[in-house]
Amino acid sequence: IAGITQAPTSQILAAGRRMTLRCTQDMRHNAMYWYRQDLGLGLRLIHYSNTAGTTGKGEVPDGYSVSRANTDDFPLTLASAVPSQTSVYFCASSDAGGPTDTQYFGPGTRLTVL
């Protein structure tokens, strides 16, 4: 693995189903983030984690949960998917507090909820 990866690349999901989007980074970054990007709009922060073992709510956290059991992984779970959660989801990580706070993004997961 080099950088930050996400899985799956895309998914079609029936409403009401549970879904976990996976995110893994191998850069030993302390901070990780989940964003959603809807068509024609910017990036909206769902949840974040400043360090392993801690998480926080972003701008649009309702309907989503996260966990950060270790430094590398930051899964995002939709407990019961709804059509309004149709979006492209980006995971990101950063060496927050280090020489640069740049966020590095994963390739994204395109999720469609029917």
Add this chain to the structure above:
Amino acid sequence: GENVEQHPSTLSVQEGDSAVIKCTYSDSASNYFPWYKQELGKRPQLIIDIRSNVGEKKDQRIAVTLNKTAKHFSLHITETQPEDSAVYFCAATKDSENYGQNFVFGPGTRLSVLP
């Protein structure tokens, strides 16, 4: 908290001309300002950044300027090419323990370079 505005929302330029995108921020404690480029269907990628102790930074055809007093920073692209067509996002953040909520993106600018 921090609020970042970005203008214009869309910008069309002729190939070879320059493009300028401006962002303003509200939190005077913000000290790191990156710019991201997102091509259609791709992830946002860092193209240039600037810290508050520097007024200008250049990298080939792109440059960023920062005015701390006025709390705005701008992206300048010279000699634009069709491959510069993308959505550009600015962001602002500050040194703090709460990294997650401190990193705020602007709404984006869709740049189209016309041949």
